[in-house]
Structure formats: structure tokens, C-alpha cells
Amino acid sequence: MKIATWNVNSLNVRLPHVLAWLASEQPDVLCLQETKLEDAKFPFDAVQAAGYHAVHAGQKTYNGVAILSKHALADVSINLPNYPDEQKRVIAATTNGIRIVCAYMPNGQSLDSDKYQYKLAWLAALRDWLANEIAQHPELALLGDYNIAPEDRDVHDPAAWAGQVLVSPPERAAFQALTALGLTDAFRLFEDQPGHYSWWDYRMAAFRRNLGLRIDHILLTPPLKTICTRCWVDKAPRKLERPSDHTPVIAELKKI
DNA sequence: ATGGCTTATTGTATAAGA
Numbered sequence A: 001m002k003i004a005t006w007n008v009n010s011l012n013v014r015l016p017h018v019l020a021w022l023a024s025e026q027p028d029v030l031c032l033q034e035t036k037l038e039d040a041k042f043p044f045d046a047v048q049a050a051g052y053h054a055v056h057a058g059q060k061t062y063n064g065v066a067i068l069s070k071h072a073l074a075d076v077s078i079n080l081p082n083y084p085d086e087q088k089r090v091i092a093a094t095t096n097g098i099r100i101v102c103a104y105m106p107n108g109q110s111l112d113s114d115k116y117q118y119k120l121a122w123l124a125a126l127r128d129w130l131a132n133e134i135a136q137h138p139e140l141a142l143l144g145d146y147n148i149a150p151e152d153r154d155v156h157d158p159a160a161w162a163g164q165v166l167v168s169p170p171e172r173a174a175f176q177a178l179t180a181l182g183l184t185d186a187f188r189l190f191e192d193q194p195g196h197y198s199w200w201d202y203r204m205a206a207f208r209r210n211l212g213l214r215i216d217h218i219l220l221t222p223p224l225k226t227i228c229t230r231c232w233v234d235k236a237p238r239k240l241e242r243p244s245d246h247t248p249v250i251a252e253l254k255k256i
Numbered sequence B: 001a002t003g004g005c006t007t008a009t010t011g012t013a014t015a016a017g018a
Helices: A013-024 A045-050 A114-136 A169-177
Strands: A001-006 A029-033 A053-055 A063-068 A075-079 A090-095 A098-105 A141-147 A216-220 A228-233 A251-255
Touching: A001 A013, A001 A098, A001 A141, A001 A216, A013 A029, A029 A141, A045 A053, A053 A090, A063 A090, A063 A098, A090 A169, A098 A114, A114 A141, A114 A169
Parallel strands: A001 A029, A029 A098, A098 A141
Antiparallel strands: A001 A251, A029 A063, A053 A063, A075 A090, A090 A098, A141 A216, A228 A251
16 A cells, blocks of 8 residues: 655646656555645546545645545544634545545744744644544554654755754654654655655755755554555656656555 | 745735745
8 A cells, every 4th residue: 555645836737747646656545735726626527537536625825635545535534623723734534444644734934933833833733633533543644744854864954954944943843742642754764864855945956956855754653654664755756847846755555 | 145936816016835
């Protein structure tokens, strides 16, 4: 079973990339972030024609999350019940016996921004809600754009980024609070070296120079960690015309 | 060198992303 996450930065623009990637990679589950679409405009027909069920929680212009699955999607829940929010950043569902949580975590903008306080409060609410969710669904995966590079080895130039948003100690502490729930960063089960990223700035030829950050993650509860056989970043979509600034992260689970 | 791209918006410049 392959599960994946991809911040597409507008599904309207990126739908051809997504459909091509589904066809070539055949993931069982694909979590999308930043669809930037109202639910009425989500391309359910194209996704269904590609062989996928889909659930979406979106809004105009900003945010928006979706789960695509080859398997039926049940018990869908949207947003954090303990954090009332206009912004559509979380969708969860059960598929093929696994609880999938798809999240687009706040960016934070800068440490002196109100959005940074929102980010930290949102992450605390996510943690609290996940503690319950994991208790109810021991086989759970949290996939998405975390907007946090957990460690310096996830940053192309740690000195230049030190103390900035996406790497600041309070954000990294919030990431650690998630792993303290028993969740494991699937990518780091198999790779301990720096230089592996999931996002590159559109500017400064950052992708060609591999000036990136690893901010898209797949976290697994213990039962899924034990059956995880591989986790990798697929850089191929970042090389296409008009790419998203993020690329997919995929985990393979030895299940069914 | 705080710039540099990309997306969306009842647009023609601004906001936001990361």
C-alpha cells in the first residue's frame, strides 16, 4: 500500500500533473494540500475517472485539503473540532483499514506576525485532537505540509535559516510534541543524511541548486511504522513545466 | 544584494506563500 502527500499550490493549475502522477505512480492514497478551490469546483469527475474516491474540504483562494484513495473513504471529518477555524486545513478519513489525516499546517509568515501565534495555537490544538484520534484509530498516518523543517539536516543552509519561521525552536517543539504522541517520521526511518527536501523556492533557481527544505512529512503510529518498508521524495513533478513548489512524499506500507 | 517566482483577485497592484 502506497500513501502519499503533495502540496499542489492550486489544483486548478496542477490537475494535469496530479492525474499524470496518479497514473504513473498508482498510489493507494494521495493527500493534497492548497487546492485553493471551493468544494463545488473540485474535479470529482476527473479523479473518479482516474480510479479514485475523493473527499475535499476547500475554500476560495486559500488552503483546501483533499484525500484521494483507490479504496472507499469512511468516517470523514473536517478541521479540528477543538479549534474553530474558517480556514480549511484538515480532512481525515478511514480507508483500507487505515486512518488518514491530511493537514495543511499554517505557514506562520514570520516570528513577529499574528500568523505565527495562530500557527503555534493551531499546532497545539492538532496535538490535542490527535491524541484522541490515535486512541480511536491505532493505525493512523498524519500526512501533509507541516511547514516545519524538524531538524537542521532538513534545511539546505541551517545558518542562514537559523531562528526563521519554519525552523524556529517553538515550531520544532510543536513537531516534537507530535512525535511524543508515538508518531514516527517515516522518511527518517530510511535516510539520515541531509540534502533531501520536499520544497524549493520558485526564485533563485533554488530547485536546480537544491536549495530546499524538508517540510512535507508522513508520520506513522507504531503499528504502521513496523510495516513501513520505504519512504521517499519524488522530485520528478518538480521538473515539469509550471510545477508546484512542493513535490510528493510517498511511504510504502506492507499491507494487503 | 531582504531581491529573486507563482497564484489568485470582481486585478491592472496587492497579498500570500515558505
